[in-house]
Amino acid sequence: xxxxxxxxxxxxxxxxxxxxxxxxxxxxxxxxxxxxxxxxxxxxxxxxxxxxxxxxxxxxxxxxxxxxxxxxxxxxxxxxxxxxxxxxxxxxxxxxxxxxxxxxxxxxxxxxxxxxxxxxxxxxxxxxxxxxxxxxxxxxxxxxxxxxxxxxxxxxxxxxxxxxxxxxxxxxxxxxxxxxxxxxxxxxxxxxxxxxxxxxxxxxxxxxxxxxxxxxxxxxxxxxxxxxxxxxxxxxxxxxxxxxxxxxxxxxxxxxxxxxxxxxxxxxxxxxxxxxxxxxxxxxxxxxxxxxxxxxxxxxxxxxxxxxxxxxxx
Amino acid sequence: xxxxxxxxxxxxxxxxxxxxxxxxxxxxxxxxxxxxxxxxxxxxxxxxxxxxxxxxxxxxxxxxxxxxxxxxxxxxxxxxxxxxxxxxxxxxxxxxxxxxxxxxxxxxxxxxxxxxxxxxxxxxxxxxxxxxxxxxxxxxxxxxxxxxxxxxxxxxxxxxxxxxxxxxxxxxxxxxxxxxxxxxxxxxxxxxxxxxxxxxxxxxxxxxxxxxxxxxxxxxxxxxxxxxxxxxxxxxxxxxxxxxxxxxxxxxxxxxxxxxxxxxxxxxxxxxxxxxxxxxxxxxxxxxxxxxxxxxxxxxxxxxxxxxxxxxxx
Numbered sequence: 001x002x003x004x005x006x007x008x009x010x011x012x013x014x015x016x017x018x019x020x021x022x023x024x025x026x027x028x029x030x031x032x033x034x035x036x037x038x039x040x041x042x043x044x045x046x047x048x049x050x051x052x053x054x055x056x057x058x059x060x061x062x063x064x065x066x067x068x069x070x071x072x073x074x075x076x077x078x079x080x081x082x083x084x085x086x087x088x089x090x091x092x093x094x095x096x097x098x099x100x101x102x103x104x105x106x107x108x109x110x111x112x113x114x115x116x117x118x119x120x121x122x123x124x125x126x127x128x129x130x131x132x133x134x135x136x137x138x139x140x141x142x143x144x145x146x147x148x149x150x151x152x153x154x155x156x157x158x159x160x161x162x163x164x165x166x167x168x169x170x171x172x173x174x175x176x177x178x179x180x181x182x183x184x185x186x187x188x189x190x191x192x193x194x195x196x197x198x199x200x201x202x203x204x205x206x207x208x209x210x211x212x213x214x215x216x217x218x219x220x221x222x223x224x225x226x227x228x229x230x231x232x233x234x235x236x237x238x239x240x241x242x243x244x245x246x247x248x249x250x251x252x253x254x255x256x257x258x259x260x261x262x263x264x265x266x267x268x269x270x271x272x273x274x275x276x277x278x279x280x281x282x283x284x285x286x287x288x289x290x291x292x293x294x295x296x297x298x299x300x301x302x303x304x305x306x307x308x309x310x311x312x313x314x
Numbered sequence: 315x316x317x318x319x320x321x322x323x324x325x326x327x328x329x330x331x332x333x334x335x336x337x338x339x340x341x342x343x344x345x346x347x348x349x350x351x352x353x354x355x356x357x358x359x360x361x362x363x364x365x366x367x368x369x370x371x372x373x374x375x376x377x378x379x380x381x382x383x384x385x386x387x388x389x390x391x392x393x394x395x396x397x398x399x400x401x402x403x404x405x406x407x408x409x410x411x412x413x414x415x416x417x418x419x420x421x422x423x424x425x426x427x428x429x430x431x432x433x434x435x436x437x438x439x440x441x442x443x444x445x446x447x448x449x450x451x452x453x454x455x456x457x458x459x460x461x462x463x464x465x466x467x468x469x470x471x472x473x474x475x476x477x478x479x480x481x482x483x484x485x486x487x488x489x490x491x492x493x494x495x496x497x498x499x500x501x502x503x504x505x506x507x508x509x510x511x512x513x514x515x516x517x518x519x520x521x522x523x524x525x526x527x528x529x530x531x532x533x534x535x536x537x538x539x540x541x542x543x544x545x546x547x548x549x550x551x552x553x554x555x556x557x558x559x560x561x562x563x564x565x566x567x568x569x570x571x572x573x574x575x576x577x578x579x580x581x582x583x584x585x586x587x588x589x590x591x592x593x594x595x596x597x598x599x600x601x602x603x604x605x606x607x608x609x610x611x612x613x614x615x616x617x618x619x620x621x622x623x624x625x626x627x628x
Contacts, residue, residue, distance in 0.1 A: 033613040040611035054368055261612065262595055262602045268616030270588045273624050277580045288576045297354035298575065299347040302582030309624050310587050 003031045007038035010137050018110060021133045022080075025126050026114055036129055039136040044257075046135040049240060050156040051145040052185075053166035058192045061227040062166060063143045067109055068230075069237050070141045078110040078139040080130055082123055082146040082156065110139060125267055127159040128260065157185035158260060161253060162243045164236075165220075166190045167206075169198035183209055186220045188239045194224035194232065218246050276309055317345045321352035324451050332424060335447045336394075339440050340428055350443055353450040358571070360449040363554060364470040365459040366499075367480035372506045375541040376480060377457045381423055382544075383551045384455045392424040392453040394444055396437055396460040396470065424453060439581055441473040442574065471499035472574060475567060476557045478550075479534075480504045481520075483512035497523055500534045502553045508538035508546065532560050590623055 001009075001020075009017035021039075024032050049066070051059045063079045070077035103109035114130055127144060134142045146156045157163040165186035191202045206222045221239045225232030247253035281287055287305070290296045315323075315334075323331035335353075338346050363380070365373045377393045384391035417423035428444055441458060448456050460470045471477040479500035505516045520536045535553045539546030561567035595601055601619070604610045 033617075036613055037611040041608045044608065258602060258606050261605050264612050265602065265605060265615045265619060266588065266591045266595055268612055269591050269619035269623065270584055272616065272620040273587050274580065274584045276624060277583050281576055281580055288572060288579060291575050291579060292572050294355045294358065297351040298578050298582055299350055301579045302586065303347075305579060305583035306586040309583065310590060 003034040003038060006035055007136075010039060010133060011042060013107070013137050015107075015110065018133060018137050019112065022112055022114060022130050025130045025133065028126075032129075036132070039132055042136040043132040044135070046131070046140055046142050047244060048131055048142045048144060048160040048162075050160035050163040051143060051166060052156050052163065053190075057166045057168045058227050059145050059166050062164075062190065062192060062225065062236075063145050064103070065225075065227050065230055065233045066141075066143055066236070067103060067111075069233050071106065071108060075140045076108040076138055077141040077143065078134040078137075079112070079143045079145060080127070080134065081111070081113045082127060082144065110134060110137070124155045124158065125264065125271065127155065128264055131159065158263070161247060161256065162187045162240050164188050164190050164240075166192050167202060168193045169196045169202045183213065187218065187243045188236070189220050189222040190236060191222060191224045192227050195226045195229070199224060217250065217252075218243065273309055277305055280305060280308060317348040317352060320349055321450075324353060324447060325356060327421070327451050329421075329424065332447060332451050333426065336426055336428060336444050339444045339447065342440075346443075350446070353446055356450040357446040358449070360445070360454055360456050361558060362445055362456045362458060362474040362476075364474035364477040365457060365480060366470050366477065367504075371480045371482045372541050373459050373480050376478075376504065376506055376539065376550075377459050378417070379539075379541050379544055379547045380455075380457055380550070381417060381425075383547050385420065385422060389454045390422040390452055391455040391457065392448040392451075393426070393457045393459060394441070394448065395425070395427045396441060396458065424448060424451070438469045438472065439578065439585065441469065442578055445473065472577070475561060475570065476501045476554050478502050478504050478554075480506050481516060482507045483510045483516045497527065501532065501557045502550070503534050503536040504550060505536060505538045506541050509540045509543070513538060531564065531566075532557065587623055591619055594619060594622060 006017055006021060010021055021035060023029070024035060051063055053059055060081065063081075067077045067079060103111065114126065123146075131142050131144065144156055144160050163185050165188075167189070169191065189206050191199055191206070193199075203222050203224065210216075210219060221242075223232060223236045223239050225236055227233070244253075247256065287301055291298055291301050320331055320335060324335055335349060337343070338349060365377055367373055374395065377395075381391045381393060417425065428440065437460075445456050445458065458470055458474050477499050479502075481503070483505065503520050505513055505520070507513075517536050517538065524530075524533060535556075537546060537550045537553050539550055541547070558567075561570065601615055605612055605615050
């Protein structure tokens with residue numbers, strides 16, 4: 001199928017076309033730039049929410065409940081579950097199958113796992129592209145769920161309007177939370193499985209950590225949920241909505257989206273140059289041999305390479 | 315202090331000079347390229363071991379015990395604890411203070427937290443540089459500890475010879491492990507806190523996941539430890555040593571180190587070009603305005619930028 005035909009089908013909401021486009025994003029497939037360019041004018045209208053937290057905190061269940069809440073409000077909703085690349089499992093699709101059942105017959109819902117095996121820019125570049133496929137297909141709320149603590153969270157936070165950080169009671173004390181570096185990316189904290197012992201302590205710890213930090217324009221609320229029982233979802237919806245209104249009234253929504261696009265253009269350009277750098281190094285193995293044998297050092301070798309790549313622009 | 319003087323002091327094992335150099339790496343300070351070049355001829359001899367796993371699994375305690383094991387074998391050992399950037403805590407130094415006490419008076423031990431606020435290339439580039447500072451200072455074993463599941467692990471795995479993946483009983487079922495994408499980066503699995511219920515089940519799950527995967531030249535052993543009680547550390551030491559001998563006899567040690575240096579040179583060159591890309595975008599806000607207003611798309615804007623940056627090389 002030609003990219004232009006694929007674009008038309010996605011705009012018409014064709015589910016197989018959407019799935020195929022996201023696979024192209026995953027693989028960094030040929031035709032991706034054309035597909036992306038074709039969809040781009042039809043994007044920018046969805047609201048995006050990131051869900052992040054350690055494995056087992058219940059992000060998938062929470063995402064399913066937020067989809068239900070969106071549907072109850074007449075909104076079309078999609079979930080993009082970002083999985084770290086795993087050659088063992090081929091990208092954990094198990095979770096998908098489990099979650100799909102609930103919403104399988106609803107054309108207003110689309111749930112999809114995404115790995116980032118082939119995309120040159122990794123998750124940071126693949127995620128916004130996949131989100132735009134879903135936006136172009138008419139989904140008004142796009143949830144981006146990721147596994148892991150660290151860079152994965154930062155990347156998701158950088159790709160969405162509102163970032164939920166999900167923890168469970170007893171997940172870790174305040175020092176661990178701070179160590180994981182997630183305080184500063186959270187727009188809303190969710191203490192899920194809040195029917196377990198220690199939920200109040202977790203809420204208190206988080207609120208105290210926030211008080212100890214620098215003053216913020218927006219103080220992340222801490223919301224308790226029991227996603228598996230559908231409890232607390234309305235409170236969470238309200239918290240997301242309040243954050244959205246804060247972003248809109250402060251101008252942060254526009255500024256954030258502009259900053260994201262700037263970084264994306266920068267990264268796409270840099271990845272194009274990385275491909276050229278790799279080709280040059282492959283064609284000239286002596287460059288790395290010289291470093292390995294300590295005849296030169298990485299900085300000097302890199303400076304020579306950058307000069308060869310970018311010399312014309314300076 | 316001039317970089318050349320700092321180099322001399324580091325080679326002499328001066329602890330304050332080592333600390334200062336690692337701070338320069340963290341900050342991406344001026345003079346870093348010169349410092350790095352000065353140290354580079356004195357590197358390449360240490361063995362590096364990465365410790366990775368979720369917060370709370372006991373990586374720091376385990377690192378402390380491995381340091382003790384190294385000292386008992388007459389080896390100088392350093393620990394580099396990579397913390398995700400946290401403006402709230404200024405890089406979790408608390409853990410340091412706790413762990414330092416044990417080894418504080420031993421000149422053969424150096425323990426240090428590192429954040430990566432300022433380094434342009436992030437953790438992926440800062441980590442090998444900091445490791446080389448410690449190598450040049452004469453440490454024969456360098457442990458690199460990181461927090462988080464996902465990209466952080468992959469980066470640590472990419473920066474060390476042997477990667478330990480640390481889990482605890484009940485940390486998550488096999489699907490969660492697979493989902494976290496850590497199976498394929500582990501050279502040795504450690505089930506820490508193995509005196510807790512479920513340790514045998516965790517070992518069994520991991521071994522089964524490994525059997526379900528593709529055949530490997532090296533099958534990661536699964537080692538049980540109770541780091542807080544010093545139990546299982548000798549077994550772990552043997553497992554690391556066996557992996558090292560496997561790498562050496564298969565030629566993988568050399569190939570892996572060469573591949574790492576190649577990626578590092580490539581990334582350093584690319585980061586230099588990223589800085590130029592950022593400067594160009596800052597000077598030309600209309601490029602991003604055009605994308606934001608959907609007059610062009612990210613790919614087209616990036617291609618134009620890459621052309622301007624790297625046009626001379628094509």
